[in-house]
């Protein structure tokens with residue numbers, strides 16, 4: 001049984017669900033928590049996945065406690081009915097943690113896809129850092145994307161059931177990238193202009209850090225006439241309000257609805273660089289040779305920083321101005337970041353995950 005329900009979980013579990021569908025060793029049940037609504041549906045449409053169950057938990061301005069309780073209450077009867085041999089959850093959302101906890105209460109084995117990511121900072125990202133640590137405490141099988149994440153698991157005293165798989169985000173690119181792709185927002189870009197792709201949504205950035213970051217990007221971009229910013233704005237009202245207030249009336253900024261993943265990946269492949277506080281984007285952009293200025297103070301993806309393709313720039317106005325200006329003006333810096341090697345895998349993570357599950361199943 002796979003359980004997922006936000007946009008990034010859908011994108012990274014999509015390839016696993018497709019692989020399960022085509023593999024005779026498994027019977028697959030797909031449960032959507034519905035933690036996201038429209039933003040998940042876009043992903044399900046791209047992968048052509050119809051969940052067997054939909055918990056439909058999303059509420060406007062939902063709370064972490066609400067997500068957790070709703071998921072547990074609605075998932076338990078489905079688990080009792082289907083009695084899966086193993087439940088796969090992904091990453092670090094609150095619904096993934098709730099699903100792992102209810103699986104444990106029902107003595108069902110848990111496989112954690114994208115296990116072992118860590119900042120070791122309880123409140124950054126919040127609440128994801130603790131969600132993933134708690135899922136790893138409950139899990140039986142760990143699908144670690146990199147050697148670094150596998151090492152983090154052993155530092156947390158998890159020594160068994162670990163497989164280094166690569167990240168399924170890279171598998172997803174095989175479904176989406178298309179060289180002859182076009183989107184209408186690209187028609188709005190002045191010919192010859194370069195594109196910055198921007199996303200921002202994290203809870204710890206709500207309010208002042210987000211406002212300061214937007215003002216800094218605006219200050220840099222408004223001084224130039226060769227840059228456009230494409231910003232698909234997360235549907236969270238807390239993000240929508242700030243984005244519209246600061247960037248809404250600026251012709252350099254193209255504020256659009258969230259893109260489906262085919263659009264997002266292809267627009268990223270055409271962009272000059274990416275600015276984002278997203279987790280998944282930090283994995284995909286290096287595979288497309290796009291530098292990422294990470295709008296956070298910590299990252300659980302240090303591999304990309306070490307490889308030189310990600311740079312943590314935080315949210316402080318002067319620093320965002322300085323780092324963005326440097327990347328736009330310094331060709332050597334740009335080449336160094338864009339030429340760095342993607343450390344997140346070869347696009348065959350799903351296959352490794354299924355093989356590890358089959359091997360485990362043969363032993364029980």
Ligand code: UD1
Pocket residue numbers: 006007008035036037038039040058059060061062063064092093094095126127128201202203235236237
């Ligand atoms: C959640 C995850 C975060 C992940 C992010 C991916 C938790 C605690 N947070 O954060 O780890 O990085 O998803 O995007 O699990 N909304 C809609 N339609 C949608 C989706 C969201 O209207 O399709 C609005 C709703 O008002 C909702 C709000 O966004 O209440 C917040 O959604 P929520 O899932 O709680 O938080 P995210 O910031 O999306």
Ligand code: UDP
Pocket residue numbers: 007008011169199201232233257258259260261262264265277278279280281284
């Ligand atoms: N993404 C998308 N459309 C958008 C913005 C992002 O499909 O308009 C994809 C992106 O390619 C990545 C994922 O959504 O795979 C990241 O999701 P998000 O930033 O919401 O969450 P995080 O990865 O930070 O948990």
